[in-house]
Amino acid sequence: MGGIDVANGVVGAVLGMLFAVLFQQPLQNTWYRLQSRSTRAVRGLRQREESSPAWRTFSLGPLHTSALIVEGDGESAIPAESVYVQVLDQPIELPSDMAGWRAEIEAESTRLRTEGRTPLWNGPRYAVESFDVSRTALDEQPEVHLRLRPTDYYTFLAAQQLDRRLADGTSPRSRYLDPDDPLAAPAFLQCSFAINVAVVTADDMLVISQRSDRVRMAPGDWNSSVNEGMSRHIDSSGRSAPDLYAVARRGMREELSIEPLDYSIELLAFVLDIEKRHWSAHFYARLNDLNREDLQERMSRGVSDRWEHQTIDYVPFRPTTVVKYMLRPDRIHRWAPLAPALFHLSLVHVFSRAPVERARAQVIRNM
Incomplete structure (x- = not known):
């Protein structure tokens, strides 16, 4: 009886191995396909049952803002x-x-x-x-x-x-x-309409400013290169309506000491901060000849509104680098609401949408 038991055990083991080789992997594949199909079916049911608003505020992976891009996609000025x-x-x-x-x-x-x-x-x-x-x-x-x-x-x-x-x-x-x-x-x-400008130097460095602790609104937050509120006294001559480009040029001069001949500028979008009801015209400006060191030296000789900024960062203006910077742990919760959308639109304007979206996806996958 002992020999028969041993033989039966050997035969059972061999049959088990054959079964595993011949049938286990196909069964696992079939189970995986069934599971995937059921998951997709459930997701499909959920998607058909849900609805979402057509207007959504700007987000970049884990970075969520209250900025609503009302007009403009960045690609066309x-x-x-x-x-x-x-x-x-x-x-x-x-x-x-x-x-x-x-x-x-x-x-x-x-x-x-x-x-x-x-x-x-x-x-x-x-x-x-x-x-x-x-x-x-x-x-x-x-x-x-x-x-x-x-x-x-x-x-x-x-x-x-x-x-x-x-x-x-x-x-x-x-x-x-x-x-x-x-x-x-x-x-x-x-009661707020402002101009926000993303400034890129001649050596491809994006200028990012930190608001002074002395300002009343959003002190210490990281913001656009230039942020200028529209003034009835300064930006309207007589009874004429203000010129948005003229306001942007005034901001460039007062905050960075840059004159109109030093750069080209384009209007990319109109954006609304729905939390605070702040409106903004978003601009992209490219310096013709001034690089980062030139700009720093220019500002060392005097800035009209120096007190508005306490720090300026210079970030290589490339999709991956800028997206990584915006999602840094020490930045992601310290942005002025309208700034991230401005930088994204500027990237899209220069590099087009597809490369910017690929860079965004890669950065978020690697976080």
Whole structure:
């Protein structure tokens, strides 16, 4: 009996090995295919059951911002002659239950001046009444229509308190803003229109600035090369509407000491920070001859608005390098909301979309 058991055991082992060789791998492959098909089927069911809004804010892998690209894809510049700006006469007025907030800011500025400290400068600004885009009949090029109304910095600071409670327990955000319609907002909550410029030196270095700790809005955040708010006093001669390119050139001169003959500049997009209701025109500027050292030396001889920046980084302007920089652990949570979209659009403008998307995917895979 013992010999028979041994023989049976050997035969069983041999048959088991043959079964494993002949059938195990095919069975595993079949199981894998069935599992993959069931997973895809479940995903397909889930995709058919879900819906998402057409308007989504800019994101780059784990980097999520409140910047909504309203017009422009980076690849094609928006011609200056396609932008129509109209300034309405009637200034902005805050609702009665928010007017006291502006009075508080004015009182704070008076107190600071009395104490011999730096008061809050109440500069004349513009509020965005409406922003509309149409297309030309023949070539479907964009035509941008921007309508502005007069306001000032105190009103802007009061309107920035979007989550402050009103007398009835609501807030300006809950009362006046619809999260499902991000472009709809009253003008008194949109008292900011700025120019943001991505500057690239002649030796292909992207200029990235860190906002000063002294500024009131987003202190210490990393931002565009140039960020300039539109001023009614400076950017409108007489009753004429402001020229967005002229505002960009003023920002280049005041923040980097760069003159118009030193660079070429193009308008890439209009972007809205839906969290703070800040509008921006995004520009890309390329320096003709000034390299990084030339720019640093130029700035050492004097900058009009030096106090706005506390640090400037120079990053090689290549898709992989810029994407890696934006996703650095010490940067990813310290960006001003509109800056990452600006740098992405600038990369797309220079290198086209496909290489930028490949670089993005590679960087995120390797994180």
